[in-house]
Amino acid sequence: MKKPVRVLVxxxxxxxxxxxxxxxxxxxxxxxxxxxxNGAEALAQVSSLKxxxxxMDINMPVMDGLTALEHLMEKxxxxxxxxxxxTTDGAEETIAALEKGALDFxxxxxCISASPEDTDLLLQKIKTVARSRAAKPGMRKKxxxxxxxxxxxxxxxEKTEKETAxxxxxxxxxxxxxxxxxxxxxxxxxxxxxHLPSSFPVPIVIIQHMPANFTNSLAQRLDKxxxxxxxxxxxxxxxxxxxxxxxxxxxxxxxxxxxKKLKTVFPAVSENIVYKPSVDLAxxxxxxxxxxxxxxxMLTGMGHDGxxxxxxxxxxxxxxxxxxxxxxxxxxxxxxxxxxxxxxAVQSTRRILETLKKLASL
Numbered sequence: 001m002k003k004p005v006r007v008l009v010x011x012x013x014x015x016x017x018x019x020x021x022x023x024x025x026x027x028x029x030x031x032x033x034x035x036x037x038n039g040a041e042a043l044a045q046v047s048s049l050k051x052x053x054x055x056m057d058i059n060m061p062v063m064d065g066l067t068a069l070e071h072l073m074e075k076x077x078x079x080x081x082x083x084x085x086x087t088t089d090g091a092e093e094t095i096a097a098l099e100k101g102a103l104d105f106x107x108x109x110x111c112i113s114a115s116p117e118d119t120d121l122l123l124q125k126i127k128t129v130a131r132s133r134a135a136k137p138g139m140r141k142k143x144x145x146x147x148x149x150x151x152x153x154x155x156x157x158e159k160t161e162k163e164t165a166x167x168x169x170x171x172x173x174x175x176x177x178x179x180x181x182x183x184x185x186x187x188x189x190x191x192x193x194x195h196l197p198s199s200f201p202v203p204i205v206i207i208q209h210m211p212a213n214f215t216n217s218l219a220q221r222l223d224k225x226x227x228x229x230x231x232x233x234x235x236x237x238x239x240x241x242x243x244x245x246x247x248x249x250x251x252x253x254x255x256x257x258x259x260k261k262l263k264t265v266f267p268a269v270s271e272n273i274v275y276k277p278s279v280d281l282a283x284x285x286x287x288x289x290x291x292x293x294x295x296x297x298m299l300t301g302m303g304h305d306g307x308x309x310x311x312x313x314x315x316x317x318x319x320x321x322x323x324x325x326x327x328x329x330x331x332x333x334x335x336x337x338x339x340x341x342x343x344x345a346v347q348s349t350r351r352i353l354e355t356l357k358k359l360a361s362l
Contacts, residue, residue, distance in 0.1 A: 004031040005130040008051040010042040010068070011035075011083065012060040019112045020055065020083075027123050039068025046076050052130045054080045055111075056102070058093045066097055073101040079129040083108050091217035098186040099221070103129045103329055107211065128183065128302050132329050163324055164345040170319060171359045175293035176202050176239065176262065178286055178313075180279035182209040182301025184329025186218055189299075192353050193244060194225040200360045203262070204244045205233070205253075205286075207279045209301065212250030219246040235266040247277035254285035262290060275305050279333075283309025292317030295359070297352060300328035304336035314342050321355065324348045 007024055009032055011017040021032040034049045036042040040063040042054065054072070058065040069080060082105040084094040094105045104125055110118045181188065185208050193204075208215060216232045222244065223230035233245040233253060239262040247253040252273070256263045269281060279298075283306060286294055296313050298306055300323055310320055320342050322334040327348040337343050347355065 002029075004029050005127055006031055006033045006050070006052045007126060008033060008042065008045055008049060008054045009035045010037075010039070010054060010060070010065070011057040012037050013057075016057075016083075016108065016112055023111075023119060023122065024126065030123065030126055039063030039065060039071075042068050043071055043075075046072065046078070052078065053126055054078065055083055055106075055126075056080050056097075057083045057108075058085075058090065058097065066093060066100065069097055069100050069102060077101070079103050079132055081106060081125060081129060083111055091214045092221075094214060095186065095217045095221050099190055101187075103132060103187075104183050105214075124302070125183070128330055128332075132184070163347050163351055165347075165351070166319065166321070166345050166355055166358075168358060168362055170344070171295065171355070172362055173293065174202060174295045174319065174359055176286070176290060176295075177204040177356070177359075178283060178294050178296045179204065179206045179208075179299060180283070180297070180301070180306040180310075180333065181206070181299035182275075182303065182305070182330070182333055184300035185209070187329070188323070188327075188349050189218070189222060190225070191349050192356070193222050193228065193230065195353055196226065196228055196356060197360050198227040198242070200228055200242050200356075201362070202241050202359070203239045204228075205239065205247065205282070206244065207247045207253065207277050207282045207306075208249075209275050209277070209305070210249040212248065215246050215249040219244075222246070233264050235264060237264050239263065247282065250276050252281050253277050254281060255289050257289040275303075278309075279306030280309040284312045287312035287316045287318065294318035295321070297321045297323070298334050298337045299323045300330050301333035302330045303332050306333055307336045307340050307342070310337055310342050311340065319344050321345045321347055321352060323352065 009021050017035050024030045024032050034045045036045050038060040056065045080102045082097045082102045084090045084105050219230050219232040230244040232248050251266050252269045254265050254267050256265050322337040322343040324346050325331045
């Protein structure tokens with residue numbers, strides 16, 4: 001039997017800490033090895049207990065979660081899941097944590113919920129980040145200086161992985177870039193979007209798995225760092241060249257093309273679709289209304305959302321890039337694209353940025 005995932009729970013609320021620990025310990029594949037009431041205690045216990053994963057509250061006395069995360073990423077990097085409140089402030093702090101190196105987050109309500117679906121999500125995230133390739137997440141600086149993609153966020157253990165490029169001749173007909181992402185996606189987006197030139201010639205639409213409210217905070221952070229305008233998409237908005245649109249969390253996004261304009265529509269879809277927004281739904285819609293004009297990029301994430309939509313895009317003549325294994329926090333969604341034979345290229349974060357810059361220079 002494989003060793004259980006060792007978890008350190010960090011929360012100043014004894015009630016929440018105990019409830020979260022009990023829920024995690026019910027799973028035979030997880031063991032809570034310690035509980036800390038603030039960031040300072042957490043740092044001390046990381047040193048002595050050597051956990052595989054840390055769940056970190058944000059607002060705590062003595063030392064808050066963001067400060068503790070910075071120290072942790074600098075001295076003893078390991079996978080961290082932030083536990084966030086469902087508020088505007090909570091969303092902004094969560095985006096800051098993802099920027100500093102946290103791999104994922106969960107709303108606090110999800111962690112203490114009795115819902116089987118919420119419990120499954122919690123357990124799945126713990127196990128997934130424990131197995132992630134990001135053994136040494138990079139810590140971003142607080143300044144607006146732009147970091148170098150791939151420079152510190154990932155280890156170089158598998159940098160020998162073969163990557164492929166796309167020739168300029170294939171990129172010349174691209175009219176829109178569609179990006180799908182889940183776990184680890186915000187960090188990669190922060191490594192790519194701020195580096196794109198203000199002259200970028202086509203629109204970029206991002207489908208990032210995130211709850212409502214959090215996507216707007218991510219859009220605002222990207223907008224602050226980027227020369228391109230970045231905004232959360234709204235129903236009926238024109239998808240304009242040189243703009244970046246983030247699909248809002250909790251809603252599905254699709255597209256309509258008329259009078260030489262690409263617009264968003266927010267369809268009502270069956271609750272059977274797990275992710276809102278859904279990469280599959282957005283990509284399938286784009287394939288129908290704008291055939292052969294997309295460059296679709298699948299970034300890090302668990303699961304396989306997007307495979308069917310990317311297949312529809314591929315069948316209509318669009319180009320497909322999958323993020324490489326060594327640069328993905330979770331090689332789930334990109335793997336599904338590669339193993340389905342859909343990828344025209346497999347590229348690291350750095351190479352994806354190079355491809356987009358090449359597109360901008362055509």
